[in-house]
Amino acid sequence: MTKPQRTVLITGASSGIGKATAQLLLLHGWKVIAAARRADAMTDLCASGAKVFPLDITDIQSRQSLVTHVHEQFGVLDALVNNAGFGEVGPIETMPIQTAQSLFEVNVFGLIGLTQMLLPEMRKHGKGRIINVSSIAGRFVTPGSGWYAASKYALEALSDALRLELHQFGIQVVIVEPGLIATGFENVAKASMIEAQSDPAWTAMMRKVEQNWMEGFRRASPADVVAKTIRKALEARAPNARYRCGHRSESVAIQKLLPTNVWDSIIRSQMI
Template identity: 60%
Template sequence: MSRSHSTRSVLVTGASSGIGLATAHRLLDSGWHVFAAARRLEAMEPLRLRGAEVLSLDLADEGSCRQLADVIGRHVGALDALVNNAGYGEAGPVETMPVERARAMFEVNVFGLIGLTQMLLPPMRERRRGRIINLSSIAGRFVTPGAGWYGASKHALEGISDALRLELHSFGVQVVIVEPGLILTGFASTSAASLQWQALHPVWGPMMRRVEMAWDQGFRQASTPEVVARTIVSALEVSRPKPRYRCGSQSEALVLQPFIPTRLWDALVRQRMIGQR
């Protein structure tokens, strides 16, 4: 596929659904040369028909990441932008979540994401220009019962993104964290199986059933993926992006939470999600 040298290039991971799909479409609307990557190639066919280059990617597989990086290197050399959107979550108490399942979340949400970034970064750094958008979550700033492991993976992503932003400043590569609130994506359905399984636990079942009810109620007011896509595109196209962007339903809690004493915050969360004061 031929392209103009003036066309900006961007890789969007997790582009088969939700935020990644909406972001890829919006970037195509804005004239970007889009590489769309995910495990499910068939789900990205609408993007391919619009001119995106559709590529296979499994973040948990280093070989898959290397193959993708090699393809992009041959096509464009250095990307203008990287949108690290791919990730997933499971629910469950810290005590009972099998460590191998928690580790799998970290493999995708942290190690796979940063591993791919390490492969794509050198040409951007050498050219002294580029922008990296890392998709975190409000769970990357505070956690709630039943989502500790997922929140921990997003806290880790926030920390590594802060370090990367500081390290790359003098090389002209900007790093931005986007923190969506409750968004109508596949997160709720992906975590539904683990929620239902944990709800049967003799000790933690009552709490997890309350957690599930609170999530169901919250997701009724969830924002659409397009809200996050607009934020991502704005962060890519503004001349001086902010280090962090929050967007979507309940993301305003990020403004309030730092000013609430921890004991009071804990009490409010317990009351809403566990039924305890």
């Protein structure tokens, strides 16, 4: 007997990890709903069979419009992949609070706001799987990435709470923690990197941070490494709470083994 086709909503599907995940899941028989701010950048997904919708995850009306369309056209979801996010860099002292708030609006509040809207139907049906795409920056922080990491730390904590709370309703919550992935993240953060170097007090450090990033991203893993990990997390009978993948993701395990002062010394030698 043929298994019924499973339905997944993927946010941030216009590029990078989100698009790679949508493409992979389409190949493996999933019904894919792809959402992102740039709907025009998802025409290839539409041509491959995905249902495409615009989404500004920071806007409550945009989130509600998407949820309404999903429930009217597809019913209850089998899975949600919360992938939409963005990053900015800079010292804690100089990054404007407004920028930090924008990071949290996308990476935390928008993501959880969309999840809240979808959960009631999942609960009623007693099933569902939620994949929250975090980062190794949600497990340890490096100079210049404090606010970005803080948003990912918050996502990790909320995901842990959701995993515990939703277990009773048959809903599983999984965190995927990519390392350095070739998604163009370093280019998106370039303007904030340049701005961070404009303050003489922080110029030297931020130049070393940039050099370390450039070296790391030259060896970055392709986005399909994360897509394959997300598929594994979606299709495993009993998924792990966390999956790490990609270049430098092994640093999470190393950091856990070392005393804080030793780890700090290693990071300072590389970036300060």
